[in-house]
Amino acid sequence: MRSATPAALLLMAAPGCAVIEGLTPAETAPDPAPDAADRARAEALYREGLRALNPPRGGTRDPDRAARLIAEAAHLGHPEAQMLLAASHLYRPDGSRDPEAAIPWLERAAMQGHVEAQYQLARLIEAGEGTAREPAWAAMWFRRAAERGSPAAQFALALMQIAGAGTPRDEAEALARLRLAERGGVAAARRYRAALERRVDAAAAEAAWTRVQRERARGPVPAVDRPLVRFAQSTLAAAGYDPGPVDGHDGPRTRAALAAFARAEGIAGAAPYGPAMIGRLRARAR
Structure with a gap:
């Protein structure tokens, strides 16, 4: 396998583990973990996958089994497993990469608060790799x-x-x-x-x-957070609306600007930060 870059190692390696080779992510988008039982199962699958990849002394590596276990853990919502699947598209042994296939896995891990996933996702979006440049x-x-x-x-x-x-x-x-x-x-x-x-x-x-x-966040990304509000505010301001200061605070002026934008876009009544509204704001910001 070719020498991995530092970014590749961040994405592809777990503590004390070798880089996964030949991991093939499933074609369908992963589903979030529905309950605590599935989260526990995902963790067990992930750890077993790492053991199959890097067995105790005297054991035999089984990359195919490791790939299956880690893929299953990712579908159950395990963020580290999702990162490994993203990495299998971004850092392939033959030097090729498929950012478009990696982005859904990065998004799932990023929404769970995985910092490296958030950073890597931002880099791809900024560069327009595998997605529109935004x-x-x-x-x-x-x-x-x-x-x-x-x-x-x-x-x-x-x-x-x-x-x-x-x-x-x-x-x-x-x-x-x-x-x-x-x-x-x-x-x-x-x-x-x-x-x-x-x-x-x-x-x-x-x-x-x-x-x-003072800007500190932990854990999964909430439905509405400061970065999302700032994105909406800056986009609204650039489009000629008056959301007030671009400060991440979701106040009355921001809500009024969102409502005015929704009316102008023909989506009056859309949730202020729902998919329809954010989709239109993203389109306007491009």
């Missing part, structure tokens, strides 16, 4: 990963904020994110941070630093 939607996913502690996502989002690509231009907030990225080991953040410090007002920088440090 900078604003990518920024939302980078923000979700950043709120869950990803230094790489902080760095990616900061660069988008500096350029005003997919998100409003905000150098003060970008500076705060670059500081967090640098603290988290992203070496490239240092150069950008030093450049911004020379031109961002100190008071604005301090306010942004305080605000960004």
Whole structure:
């Protein structure tokens, strides 16, 4: 097998395990785990799959059995198994990749709060690999990963904020994110941070630093969270509506702007953050 990149290892390896070879994901989209019993079964299948891949001393590796067990765990909603299936499309032994097939697995793991899945999904969306290129939607996913502690996502989002690509231009907030990225080991953040410090007002920088440090999220993505609200607000503002400040707070002005947008789009009465509304906002943001 060819040498795996660091990103591949993050996606494809579990602690103490070798990279899975020849894993073939199922063609149908995985279903979320319906109950605690299935979640427990998914965990057991996943661990058994890893043991089949990396057996105890004296055991025999069985990659085919490992693939079946991990695929079953993924269908039951196990996020690490879903990541392995995504990786089997993104990092194939022959060097090919199929991002379109990987995205559904990344989405399922990302919605469960898997930080690396959120970051990798954002990268694919930002680049338009396997899906339409949507900078604003990518920024939302980078923000979700950043709120869950990803230094790489902080760095990616900061660069988008500096350029005003997919998100409003905000150098003060970008500076705060670059500081967090640098603290988290992203070496490239240092150069950008030093450049911004020379031109961002100190008071604005301090306010942004305080605000960004308070952005903390854990666990599965809720139906409505700050990144989704900010995506809606920035898209509405760019389309000429008045959602109020782009701050992630779902207040009356944001709801009124969403209702006005829905009427204009012919979907009056649609849930403010339901699939119909978000689909139209994504289409407008492209």
